[in-house]
Amino acid sequence: MIYSKVIIVGGGPAGSTCGWKLRQNGIECLILDKQEFPRTKLCAGWITPRVINDLMININDYPHSLVKFNKFHVHIYSKELKIKVHQYAIRRHEFDYWLLKRCGVEVHTHEVNDIKKEGDYYIIDDQYYCKYLVGASGTHCPLYRTFFKHINPRAKDLLVVTLEEEFPYDYHDENCHLWFLQNKLPGYSWYVPKSNGYLNIGIGGFSEKLKANNDNIKNQWQFFVKELKRLSLVKNYNFNARGYIYYIRNSVDVVQNDSLFLIGDAAGLATKDMGEGIGPAVKSGILAADAITSGKPFSLSSVKKYSFPRYQTVIKLFVTYLINQRTKIE
Ligand SMILES: Cc1cc2nc3c(=O)[nH]c(=O)nc-3n(C[C@H](O)[C@H](O)[C@H](O)COP(=O)(O)OP(=O)(O)OC[C@H]3O[C@@H](n4cnc5c(N)ncnc54)[C@H](O)[C@@H]3O)c2cc1C
Numbered sequence: 040m041i042y043s044k045v046i047i048v049g050g051g052p053a054g055s056t057c058g059w060k061l062r063q064n065g066i067e068c069l070i071l072d073k074q075e076f077p078r079t080k081l082c083a084g085w086i087t088p089r090v091i092n093d094l095m096i097n098i099n100d101y102p103h104s105l106v107k108f109n110k111f112h113v114h115i116y117s118k119e120l121k122i123k124v125h126q127y128a129i130r131r132h133e134f135d136y137w138l139l140k141r142c143g144v145e146v147h148t149h150e151v152n153d154i155k156k157e158g159d160y161y162i163i164d165d166q167y168y169c170k171y172l173v174g175a176s177g178t179h180c181p182l183y184r185t186f187f188k189h190i191n192p193r194a195k196d197l198l199v200v201t202l203e204e205e206f207p208y209d210y211h212d213e214n215c216h217l218w219f220l221q222n223k224l225p226g227y228s229w230y231v232p233k234s235n236g237y238l239n240i241g242i243g244g245f246s247e248k249l250k251a252n253n254d255n256i257k258n259q260w261q262f263f264v265k266e267l268k269r270l271s272l273v274k275n276y277n278f279n280a281r282g283y284i285y286y287i288r289n290s291v292d293v294v295q296n297d298s299l300f301l302i303g304d305a306a307g308l309a310t311k312d313m314g315e316g317i318g319p320a321v322k323s324g325i326l327a328a329d330a331i332t333s334g335k336p337f338s339l340s341s342v343k344k345y346s347f348p349r350y351q352t353v354i355k356l357f358v359t360y361l362i363n364q365r366t367k368i369e
Pocket of ligand 1: 048049050051052053054071072073074078080081082083084085086149150151152175176177178179180181201202203241243283284285302303304305309314315316317318320
């Protein structure tokens with residue numbers, strides 16, 4: 040059996056950041072991921088300056104595609120707001136692979152299925168064992184399933200379903216567009232141009248709310264692609280979207296159980312307003328590494344709950360105003 044003091048299950052942003060920080064702290068660790076990198080990860084690839092800061096990235100040194108947005112075009116019903124921002128977009132298969140290599144930790148391609156505790160050690164599939172085990176394997180994390188599900192069940196109403204596609208496209212509109220409340224979608228849809236001629240489009244919405252409206256994400260996708268055609272944003276393209284599910288942040292009080300730690304999507308950390316998960320994944324990876332190093336309790340209370348906390352009141356007032364206006368017209 041292979042031993043490492045710390046084993047991290049999952050080499051996405053949460054896992055690679057945790058490995059990166061542990062290595063800086065001088066702690067031996069190993070990353071297991073079921074996929075060989077570079078791997079596809081469904082994601083719009085929007086990252087905030089906080090992510091760049093937390094990861095100590097000098098953007099001039101980043102060797103892959105990176106787009107900077109100075110404004111978001113936000114569409115709410117028929118209104119368009121141009122909101123000044125300072126944000127970035129990367130392509131996940133490039134970004135995640137780069138982070139994984141940069142962290143300098145040994146990576147084994149291995150799908151984790153069975154985890155048990157024997158004495159002070161965790162045994163993984165009878166092939167690996169460790170003292171500390173970190174669950175960074177997203178929504179379907181085996182650590183969550185085995186050790187946390189019963190003490191920290193995920194709330195069904197926070198489950199988000201998505202459909203998305205990233206493809207080479209000769210786009211003429213270089214802006215990032217976001218549509219809220221379009222076609223009664225309980226979520227939002229996006230159009231994110233990437234560098235080197237790639238375009239990422241997608242939709243995400245709360246699963247329970249869609250069901251309550253007798254709706255589903257596929258219907259919403261059909262509406263969305265028609266809109267993209269109508270707006271001449273994407274034409275003459277045969278879409279082949281793929282889906283993924285993840286959880287928006289709930290109370291994530293129980294993220295440590297003995298020497299087990301949950302980070303990133305495995306802990307359900309995506310922000311309440313935008314479903315942003317990369318930033319919280321990175322931050323939680325750093326916090327877990329520091330907790331393992333110091334032996335202090337692990338808490339995620341400092342991981343932000345909103346992507347744009349300052350805009351929350353303004354957005355709520357604006358949406359209420361628009362809903363009232365529409366009700367008057369109807
Ligand atoms: C359509 C869509 C769009 C999104 N857009 C954005 C966005 O623009 N910006 C943003 O900030 N967030 C976005 N998110 C959320 C973001 O993608 C996630 O929150 C983020 O990837 C979480 O990182 P992670 O490291 O926790 O998990 P992941 O990135 O999912 O990495 C988990 C890793 O674990 C591995 N793994 C899984 N199971 C096992 C196993 N049993 N054994 C071994 N390895 C395993 C996987 O192969 C994977 O590499 C989006 C999500 C979706 C679905």
